[in-house]
Amino acid sequence: MSGDLRSDLIAAAKHFYDRGWMVGTAGNLSARLPDGSFWITASGRAKGQLTEQDFIRMNSDGAIVEQPVADSRPSAETSIHLAVYNCFPDAKACYHVHSIEANLVSRLTVGDAVPLPAIEMLKGLGVWEENPQVSIPLFTNYLEVPKIAKEIGEFFAIGAPSVPALLIRDHGITVWADSPAAAYNYVEIVEYIFRYTIAARQLNLDLRFESRD
Numbered sequence: 140m141s142g143d144l145r146s147d148l149i150a151a152a153k154h155f156y157d158r159g160w161m162v163g164t165a166g167n168l169s170a171r172l173p174d175g176s177f178w179i180t181a182s183g184r185a186k187g188q189l190t191e192q193d194f195i196r197m198n199s200d201g202a203i204v205e206q207p208v209a210d211s212r213p214s215a216e217t218s219i220h221l222a223v224y225n226c227f228p229d230a231k232a233c234y235h236v237h238s239i240e241a242n243l244v245s246r247l248t249v250g251d252a253v254p255l256p257a258i259e260m261l262k263g264l265g266v267w268e269e270n271p272q273v274s275i276p277l278f279t280n281y282l283e284v285p286k287i288a289k290e291i292g293e294f295f296a297i298g299a300p301s302v303p304a305l306l307i308r309d310h311g312i313t314v315w316a317d318s319p320a321a322a323y324n325y326v327e328i329v330e331y332i333f334r335y336t337i338a339a340r341q342l343n344l345d346l347r348f349e350s351r352d
């Protein structure tokens with residue numbers, strides 16, 4: 140059972156690596172078991188070449204439950220995964236990647252939310268509205284990762300977001316979902332939207348909540 144989840148994470152990481160979103164050791168992936176513990180990538184592993192030895196199982200308090208390699212450490216960004224799992228009890232997977240487009244989008248955004256273009260792809264993130272006006276929250280990339288996690292936890296304690304994703308400035312996205320397969324799709328869709336946003340910028344299009352009216 141637990142081994143199956145690691146297979147999902149290995150396959151997803153290889154795909155994201157091939158897309159250039161988990162270059163070198165960048166990014167981290169986790170998936171939660173029915174008992175509330177979760178497998179997360181060990182810190183500093185090459186994400187295009189993961190094996191089952193490259194994971195650590197943690198409990199919901201952030202303590203190590205299972206560690207196939209004795210001197211391995213959990214992802215440096217485990218506190219962010221913990222914040223997401225604490226805020227969203229239905230979340231079963233949490234994926235974090237570093238794309239060039241996400242970093243550019245965060246640079247182009249003034250304020251603390253990235254408005255998303257009202258395109259069909261938003262349905263893939265669960266937004267089924269006419270002319271939707273939704274955004275992804277943007278967080279500061281503090282050197283001290285638990286400080287980022289704290290701000291994420293405090294922000295989502297106030298209210299659930301419109302889409303299951305967040306962006307850390309000059310760093311990358313984190314998505315969560317009720318299965319590893321859904322989290323995989325959410326990464327694909329958010330990154331598509333960011334590529335679209337960058338392409339539109341290059342064409343000098345104003346995307347802000349466009350309407351046909």
Ligand SMILES: CSC[C@@H](O)[C@@H](O)C(=O)COP(=O)(O)O
Nearest residue numbers: 164165166167182183184214215
């Ligand atoms: C390429 S360095 C990136 C890291 O600093 C971090 O942001 C990251 O995503 C991977 O850290 P890790 O500790 O391997 O999970």
Ligand SMILES: [Zn+2]
Nearest residue numbers: 166216235311
């Ligand atoms: Zn990162």
